[in-house]
Amino acid sequence: MTKTVGELCKQIKGIYNLNGSADTVITGISSDSRQIEAGYLFVCISGVHVDGAAFAAQAVEKGAVAVLTTKHLDLPKSTVQIQVPDIHHALEDMVPFFYDYPGKKMRMIGVTGTNGKTTTTHIIAHILRAAGYHVGVIGTIHALIDDEELPIHNTTPDVVELQHFLALMQEKGMTHVVMEVSSHALALNRVAGIEYDTAVFTNLTQDHLDFHKTMENYVAAKAKLFQSLTPA
Structure with a gap:
């Protein structure tokens, strides 16, 4: 799977400065x-x-041909630099496109709630597998591609890791993906580029207020999952 720098930059919904060849693969x-x-x-x-x-510099030494940065860096002239004001917003635009939007090509089931997400995702996955479907799971401690386990670092990984997992799942023939969707991931838009077909809500208790500050913010973050559902 490859894209040129120019193709990736065209996805950025904002200003950017390109220093280097747009044809770099x-x-x-x-x-x-x-x-x-x-x-x-x-x-x-x-x-x-x-x-x-x-x-x-270490990344360039290992073979990186381009960097996405907020400031110009002292790197070899052959290294393409894409300078943007907000890295996370640029990633939300570029990464799903790079992987050809895998989250739009499988049936996506998102599970959110303070408690019970892990249990619920595995119950749904078990039911779907019993019905003959190939199912991927993205959860708190791992991602599953049928029975193959992949390590994971967040309840919902960042947009780069998540899109990579989804691309692997699509490549390996998954028809459904059941994933835990944390309020942090929804608030930070780590799930950019995904169209959910089904949303499941387990419960809501006073938790994560160190991040969300108020219950109103917490509820609004959870609601984003339902607002992202594709039309029936």
Whole structure:
């Protein structure tokens, strides 16, 4: 699966500055310099403790041909730099397109709620498999492609990891995907590019208010799952 830098930039719904060739071919996307391979786009995400830009040179040494950044970096002239004001918004536009929108090609079932998401997703997956479907699961501690287990880092992974998982699931013939959708993921739009066909709500209790601040914000985040449903 490949796209050119120019094709990816055309998806950005905002301003950007391209320094380098738009014809450069991108073979993968990652924000983890340890996972970079030849032809990759390295994403310079700034976290609480680490600035991804600090690892850009290492990523280029490992084969990255382009970087997505908020500032111009001191890198070899052959390295394409895509400069944007907001990394996360750019990823929401670019990454689903890079993977050809796999979340629109399988039946997507999203489960949200304070408690019971893991149990509910596995019950639904078990029922669907018993009915003869091939089912992927994305949950708290792992992702499943039928019986194949993949490690996972968040209840709902970031948009790069999530779209990668969905692309693998589509490639391996999954017809349905059942996934836990956290309020954090909905508020931060980690599920960009996915069209849900079915939404399940388990319950809502006072939790995660350190992130959402108020119950009203918490409820509004959960509601986003139902607002993203495709028309019947």
